Amino acid sequence: MKRTIAGQRIIVTGASGGIGRAIAENLAAQGARVILAARNLDRLKELETSIRGNGGEAFAVPCDVTKPDDRQRLFAATVEHWGGLDGLINNAGVSAWGHFQTSNEALNRTIFEVNFFAPVELMRLCMPELTKGEQPFVLNVTSMCARRGMPAWPEYSASKFALIGMCEALRGELVRFGTDLITIVPGLTKSELNQHLLRSDGKFTIPFETGMEPAYVAERIVEAIRANRREVVLGGEAKRLIFFNRFVPKLTNWLIARRVKKLYRDSE
Ligand SMILES: NC(=O)c1ccc[n+]([C@@H]2O[C@H](COP(=O)([O-])OP(=O)(O)OC[C@H]3O[C@@H](n4cnc5c(N)ncnc54)[C@H](OP(=O)(O)O)[C@@H]3O)[C@@H](O)[C@H]2O)c1
Numbered sequence: 001m002k003r004t005i006a007g008q009r010i011i012v013t014g015a016s017g018g019i020g021r022a023i024a025e026n027l028a029a030q031g032a033r034v035i036l037a038a039r040n041l042d043r044l045k046e047l048e049t050s051i052r053g054n055g056g057e058a059f060a061v062p063c064d065v066t067k068p069d070d071r072q073r074l075f076a077a078t079v080e081h082w083g084g085l086d087g088l089i090n091n092a093g094v095s096a097w098g099h100f101q102t103s104n105e106a107l108n109r110t111i112f113e114v115n116f117f118a119p120v121e122l123m124r125l126c127m128p129e130l131t132k133g134e135q136p137f138v139l140n141v142t143s144m145c146a147r148r149g150m151p152a153w154p155e156y157s158a159s160k161f162a163l164i165g166m167c168e169a170l171r172g173e174l175v176r177f178g179t180d181l182i183t184i185v186p187g188l189t190k191s192e193l194n195q196h197l198l199r200s201d202g203k204f205t206i207p208f209e210t211g212m213e214p215a216y217v218a219e220r221i222v223e224a225i226r227a228n229r230r231e232v233v234l235g236g237e238a239k240r241l242i243f244f245n246r247f248v249p250k251l252t253n254w255l256i257a258r259r260v261k262k263l264y265r266d267s268e
Pocket residue numbers: 013014015016017018019020037038039040041063064065066091092093094095114141142143144185186187188189190191192193194196211
């Protein structure tokens with residue numbers, strides 16, 4: 001099935017910057033009607049104006065995805081504005097870079113609220129309306145850490161693993177309602193994720209500047225929506241990591257352990 005994006009009514013969470021903003025811009029340029037959701041209303045309004053200035057259709061709804069009332073307001077505003085919904089893109093996310101032993105329960109719960117509970121509850125809320133939509137779909141932005149947990153990303157890896165597990169289970173259920181579920185597994189991307197880290201005291205400096213451009217990631221995501229792909233891994237290092245982990249897991253574990261030991265030895 002090839003999906004026709006023009007005309008689709010699509011919610012994009014985390015649209016105030018990074019990958020989410022690029023997805024919204026790309027979709028609007030293809031003729032989709034996008035609902036821009038995030039907490040920073042100034043940034044959303046600026047994007048709404050920019051999309052409309054380019055002839056696209058968009059409207060901004062301030063929303064903290066971890067708050068049930070905000071999610072309900074986002075959903076209600078979408079249906080009221082456009083009379084329905086065809087796509088939900090769960091992109092909003094947050095991360096933390098640091099070791100488990102010095103982390104804490106509050107941080108773990110915050111990451112799970114944003115990266116797992118919020119997208120899951122948005123799916124539950126939107127599903128009845130999506131099933132009435134045109135070529136409906138849900139797309140979840142996970143991470144390469146969702147296919148291979150990485151040291152110093154313990155909570156983040158776990159939250160994205162949980163989301164991917166939920167997606168795999170749901171995919172089978174959603175078939176009954178004609179709704180597709182697309183999973184994106186990106187590697188390092190040059191967004192503002194590094195500025196939004198809840199903590200950043202891992203031993204290694206992550207080379208975010210070498211990551212993929214958000215516009216490239218968005219282009220591949222929109223292609224995945226159009227081609228109705230099941231799961232798409234983006235970025236050379238993500239592909240290599242997942243390949244190694246699948247086919248030579250012992251070697252992968254050994255290489256990672258060696259790296260961690262060296263980092264700690266060097267810093268002590
Ligand atoms: N950058 C990478 O290397 C990378 C790699 C793999 C996967 N990813 C994933 O890609 C997705 C997008 O991240 P990004 O790289 O574009 O990071 P980013 O630049 O930090 O953008 C994150 C977005 O999420 C929104 N957000 C965070 N908490 C929210 C909340 N409680 N409610 C509503 N919106 C919230 C932020 O908006 P507000 O602050 O305005 O709310 C922002 O628009 C995330 O799921 C991330 O895990 C990123």
